[in-house]
Amino acid sequence: FSRRHIREQLPFLSDTHQLSYLNRKDRPSLHQALAMAWQQQAEAPFTKRSAEWLINGKATSHEALALQHRLHRIAAQTGRLEKLDAAITGIRAASASGIKVPRNSEINDRISRLKSELNLNEGQTLTGQAWVTHQSVQQALKPETVLIDFIRLQIPTELSDDQRKESRYVAWITSAGEEPVQIIDIGPAGHIDAQINAASKELQSSVALIVSQGEAKATEACSAALKQLSRKLWSPLPDSVKQARNIIISPDASLWLVPWTALPAQGELLIRSHQFRFVVSGRDLISSDETASANAPLIVADPDFETKVSAPVQSSASPAIETRGTANFKNFSPVPRLKFAAAEAASITPAIEQLCGRPPVVLTGKQATEQSVKAASSPEIMVLTTHGIFLPTDNDATASEFTFDSGSRSELNNPLLRSGLLFAGFNQSSTGSAGVLTGAEILETDLEHTDLVVMSACDTALGEINNGEGVAGLRQSFQLAGVNSVVASLWKIEDRQTAFLMKDFFEYLAAGKTKSEALRQAQLNRIQSRQERNGAAHPFFWAAFTLTGSD
Numbered sequence: 051f052s053r054r055h056i057r058e059q060l061p062f063l064s065d066t067h068q069l070s071y072l073n074r075k076d077r078p079s080l081h082q083a084l085a086m087a088w089q090q091q092a093e094a095p096f097t098k099r100s101a102e103w104l105i106n107g108k109a110t111s112h113e114a115l116a117l118q119h120r121l122h123r124i125a126a127q128t129g130r131l132e133k134l135d136a137a138i139t140g141i142r143a144a145s146a147s148g149i150k151v152p153r154n155s156e157i158n159d160r161i162s163r164l165k166s167e168l169n170l171n172e173g174q175t176l177t178g179q180a181w182v183t184h185q186s187v188q189q190a191l192k193p194e195t196v197l198i199d200f201i202r203l204q205i206p207t208e209l210s211d212d213q214r215k216e217s218r219y220v221a222w223i224t225s226a227g228e229e230p231v232q233i234i235d236i237g238p239a240g241h242i243d244a245q246i247n248a249a250s251k252e253l254q255s256s257v258a259l260i261v262s263q264g265e266a267k268a269t270e271a272c273s274a275a276l277k278q279l280s281r282k283l284w285s286p287l288p289d290s291v292k293q294a295r296n297i298i299i300s301p302d303a304s305l306w307l308v309p310w311t312a313l314p315a316q317g318e319l320l321i322r323s324h325q326f327r328f329v330v331s332g333r334d335l336i337s338s339d340e341t342a343s344a345n346a347p348l349i350v351a352d353p354d355f356e357t358k359v360s361a362p363v364q365s366s367a368s369p370a371i372e373t374r375g376t377a378n379f380k381n382f383s384p385v386p387r388l389k390f391a392a393a394e395a396a397s398i399t400p401a402i403e404q405l406c407g408r409p410p411v412v413l414t415g416k417q418a419t420e421q422s423v424k425a426a427s428s429p430e431i432m433v434l435t436t437h438g439i440f441l442p443t444d445n446d447a448t449a450s451e452f453t454f455d456s457g458s459r460s461e462l463n464n465p466l467l468r469s470g471l472l473f474a475g476f477n478q479s480s481t482g483s484a485g486v487l488t489g490a491e492i493l494e495t496d497l498e499h500t501d502l503v504v505m506s507a508c509d510t511a512l513g514e515i516n517n518g519e520g521v522a523g524l525r526q527s528f529q530l531a532g533v534n535s536v537v538a539s540l541w542k543i544e545d546r547q548t549a550f551l552m553k554d555f556f557e558y559l560a561a562g563k564t565k566s567e568a569l570r571q572a573q574l575n576r577i578q579s580r581q582e583r584n585g586a587a588h589p590f591f592w593a594a595f596t597l598t599g600s601d
Contacts, residue, residue: 077518080107081204088203088220091233101222101231102184104199105332108300111519113333116530119493123532127496182333184224184231190335191226195296198223198287199332202239202303202517216240219305224332225290236286239303245282246304249275253309254541256590266586273314276589280313284320296566300329306511306521309540311573312589321573321593327566328598330520330529337600344430344499347402347410351435351506352391353418355384355477355485384477391435394506394549398433401556406430420473420487428499428532433552434471438507438539439486440523441468465514465522466490471507489513489527498532501600502565506552511538511596525598535565535599547591551576564601 080103087100125134191197199222219236236242252275259268283305284292291297292315299310306328311321320326329335392414403409410431413422418436426432466489476485497503505524513523520526525538537555551572558568576592 078206080104080518082206084201084203084220085205088233088235097231097233098184100233101199101224102182104201104222105182105184105187107518108199108201108302108331109333109519111516113331116532119530120498120532123494123496123498182336187332187335188224188226188228190337191224191298192296193226194294195226195298196223196291196294197225197298197300197332197335198291199300200236200302200305202305219302221287223288223291225294229290232288232290234286234288237282242282243304245275245279246307249279249309250307250541252276253590256588257542260588260590265580265584265588268590269586269588272589276309276312277314279308280315280320283308284313284315295324297324297326298329298335299326300331300334303515303517306515307540309589309593311570312593319577321570321577325566325570326596327601328596330526330598334599344428344501346408346429347406347431347433348422348426348429349395349399349402349410349412349433349435350414350418350422350473351395351412351433352388352414353436353472353474353476353485354415355387355472355474357416357475357478385437385472388436388545390545390549391506394435394552395433397549397553398556401553401560402431402433404560405556416474418474420475420485420491423471423473423487424491424495427496429497430500431502431504432497432500433504433506435506435552437472437476438505438510438524439470439472440465440509440512464490466493466527469510469513469523469527471505471510471524489522489524492524492527492531495531497528500531500533502535502537503528503533504537504552504555505539506543506548508539508542511540511598529599533599535597535601537565537569537595537597539594540596541590541594543594544591547576550579551592551595565597566601569595569597 083103084100084107087096087103091097122134187197201220201222202217203220204217217239219239219242221234221236223232223234252272256268256272259271297310299305301308310326311319311324313320395412395414399410399412410433411429413419423432423434470486470488473485473487479485505528510524511521513521513526515521525536528536554572554575555568558571559565563571573592573595577587580587580591
């Protein structure tokens with residue numbers, strides 16, 4: 051019943067009703083059920099059933115928002131937006147009393163009339179299955195593939211003892227074929243979060259150490275932090291995971307920030323023997339039956355941040371490592387033009403043309419505008435090569451309960467207004483918004499049939515961590531806008547190395563490799579190149595990019 055309500059009614063209700071229902075009813079019952087399964091994991095039927103609960107109970111706010119925005123886009127495209135707004139106002143008024151799940155026929159009748167008036171059938175508005183079975187997810191896994199479904203489990207008081215009162219990371223593991231589900235207790239969430247934070251800080255501060263002491267010594271220092279993290283996250287996993295070639299991870303909370311490919315195990319990096327991709331929930335593995343043609347691919351790269359005047363005078367000494375990011379969004383510090391962005395756009399164009407069967411639209415310099423991305427209409431592939439920004443707040447280290455609450459958050463606290471991509475004219479902006487494409491603006495973009503978005507920019511996988519709901523930021527915004535898969539970065543990336551990596555990535559895609567394998571091979575190329583030249587390959591240069599979504 052809860053799943054049906056989330057899919058069929060929740061997208062039409064107010065933010066307050068959505069969050070109240072999910073926070074007070076849906077989430078506590080999910081955690082209580084999963085905690086019971088965690089305690090009784092020796093019972094196989096209960097274990098499999100609990101895996102299904104997690105598949106369907108994770109990222110419910112994310113799903114409701116995606117459906118809400120999809121309905122809005124369809125109504126806008128068909129010229130029925132005013133009718134939609136009026137109907138939703140009536141539906142919300144009918145459900146305004148309390149947080150009780152609305153079951154009365156009036157609300158159901160209003161929703162049915164709305165769909166009829168908009169000439170929308172159920173398949174157009176609410177894609178996918180109301181309830182996804184564990185069997186269907188397991189059948190979707192290819193040979194040598196495993197799904198690791200993590201949750202930051204809140205142990206109910208009545209089920210906890212003195213040693214297990216705090217939240218714990220627990221993994222439900224599903225292997226291809228008919229292998230039984232395994233439940234693995236990874237450990238106390240607070241300790242693991244601290245290790246992830248330490249490793250992230252080590253990677254973020256790597257540039258100074260690489261410049262001062264060389265790549266080999268910096269790699270040794272970074273490896274120590276990653277080894278500790280690997281012992282926390284990888285060592286507890288069973289052989290069914292360690293022997294699988296293809297690993298699909300549905301992270302939770304801080305686990306979204308882990309550079310899994312760079313974790314060492316038995317003296318080797320995990321990328322040597324495994325390829326990784328990520329999904330928000332196991333439901334993402336069930337492909338939609340919808341088929342629709344996308345438009346020509348789009349590359350927006352190398353923006354001219356100085357469209358009105360010449361670039362400001364810069365120091366004659368170039369930084370040792372050119373990165374695609376900027377430290378200050380709020381104060382609008384001028385950003386430099388990327389030296390290798392134009393070359394990257396030129397180098398990936400032939401492969402994208404081969405992959406899509408038609409040449410991409412390429413916009414650079416003064417044409418690389420925020421508006422050009424907003425005006426895009428479902429390009430098959432979209433590549434955005436520029437500076438990326440995410441501004442944390444003082445309390446971002448603490449995971450919030452849900453992704454959005456636009457009715458009560460100030461603009462400063464909305465993570466989708468603190469994450470953005472910079473485009474032409476940014477340095478000349480006097481309003482504080484021109485030249486910045488925020489996560490909130492991406493939600494209104496028509497990307498319903500876009501297969502792949504690549505953000506070749508800094509910090510594009512970062513955002514506000516939300517337990518059970520992913521990370522609210524640019525990556526999530528593109529997924530909510532309808533994109534099948536997103537390539538994004540976990541930290542500030544090096545300009546030149548990124549250009550090489552992207553060229554290899556798209557050439558492997560054009561040669562027929564899957565997205566996860568293409569990314570893996572491109573990253574392995576960077577490792578080999580740096581080891582041959584410098585005797586070491588620091589993860590800073592190759593491990594930032596992750597693939598989330600379909601393969």
